[in-house]
Amino acid sequence: MFPEEYGGAGLDYISYCIIIEELARIDPSIGLIVAAHTSLCSNHIYLAGTEEQKRHYLPKLGTAEWIGCWSLTEPEAGSDAGGTRSQAVRDGDGWVLNGSKTFCTNAHYAQVCVAMLVTDRAASQHGISAFVLDTGVAGFRLGRKEDKLGMRASATGEVIFGDLRVPASQMLGKPGEGFVDSLRILDGGRILDRRALGRNRARCLRPGTQVFQAAPAVRTIHLRVPGDSTQARQHGDRYRGCPAPHLPRRGHAHPQGRREQGIGDAKLFASEMAVRACDEAVQIHGGYGFIKDYGVEKFYRDVKLCTIGEGTSEIQRLVIARQLLKA
Numbered sequence: 001m002f003p004e005e006y007g008g009a010g011l012d013y014i015s016y017c018i019i020i021e022e023l024a025r026i027d028p029s030i031g032l033i034v035a036a037h038t039s040l041c042s043n044h045i046y047l048a049g050t051e052e053q054k055r056h057y058l059p060k061l062g063t064a065e066w067i068g069c070w071s072l073t074e075p076e077a078g079s080d081a082g083g084t085r086s087q088a089v090r091d092g093d094g095w096v097l098n099g100s101k102t103f104c105t106n107a108h109y110a111q112v113c114v115a116m117l118v119t120d121r122a123a124s125q126h127g128i129s130a131f132v133l134d135t136g137v138a139g140f141r142l143g144r145k146e147d148k149l150g151m152r153a154s155a156t157g158e159v160i161f162g163d164l165r166v167p168a169s170q171m172l173g174k175p176g177e178g179f180v181d182s183l184r185i186l187d188g189g190r191i192l193d194r195r196a197l198g199r200n201r202a203r204c205l206r207p208g209t210q211v212f213q214a215a216p217a218v219r220t221i222h223l224r225v226p227g228d229s230t231q232a233r234q235h236g237d238r239y240r241g242c243p244a245p246h247l248p249r250r251g252h253a254h255p256q257g258r259r260e261q262g263i264g265d266a267k268l269f270a271s272e273m274a275v276r277a278c279d280e281a282v283q284i285h286g287g288y289g290f291i292k293d294y295g296v297e298k299f300y301r302d303v304k305l306c307t308i309g310e311g312t313s314e315i316q317r318l319v320i321a322r323q324l325l326k327a
């Protein structure tokens with residue numbers, strides 16, 4: 001989704017969403033790998049980076065010669081990312097980085113890492129700056145690789161900074177604006193075309209609705225309800241016609257000042273509906289849905305992340321409430 005001058009394909013966000021959606025149709029983990037690489041790491045460089053940074057990193061990220069990861073969350077700073085403890089201290093003409101990040105998608109095979117660290121503790125959220133880092137340098141190391149419930153084909157883990165020295169040119173964006181830029185980047189992960197159709201919706205939608213279309217699933221429905229397969233198919237059709245693909249378009253009517261509400265609304269609805277649909281799919285399959293032979297349980301495990309990653313359902317409700325109270 002980046003211009004050809006930076007090695008991109010020049011696609012728009014809607015085309016990008018369709019690509020992620022189709023990848024997630026087969027395996028949500030693969031959609032997650034590509035999405036974290038593209039709309040988090042690469043997009044942060046594209047939106048906040050200098051011309052030199054863009055031309056150095058984006059072409060190789062665009063061809064996947066380099067894989068990117070994006071590090072915001074810490075053990076004590078999840079939904080409240082303003083509680084970041086990792087710190088960058090000025091040292092001559094560069095910075096010295098210390099701390100750790102957790103739940104970092106792609107960490108264990110990334111060559112590029114965008115990370116948020118505190119550069120001015122007194123300024124709170126406006127004292128967090130972003131840095132673009134090469135992972136193969138001294139002072140950058142990997143920690144624990146998480147053993148996850150779902151999305152297991154996607155590596156998630158810790159990155160650790162131990163006296164990592166970087167030149168000032170590695171700061172990404174303006175000093176103290178890393179957290180503010182992160183919110184813009186997360187919007188890019190939740191929406192399309194800066195309106196209300198998001199990557200999370202794309203990743204959630206396929207597992208939630210296509211799980212009924214897998215051949216083993218259809219066969220099992222007939223086996224489980226031999227005398228009333230029509231009723232079982234109708235039960236599945238109820239979720240094929242799930243309104244999640246259409247609801248985000250409501251955000252298009254939101255004035256610019258209420259965009260955030262539309263984003264939260266779309267992300268919340270799509271992720272919760274996807275979990276509900278997968279839960280129903282397991283139930284329809286009965287005992288077969290609880291074993292690995294048919295694959296339904298995998299989508300059930302994978303899709304739960306959509307209610308947690310890039311803003312939990314609770315955070316989306318908080319965002320929506322704040323916007324409504326301002327109205």
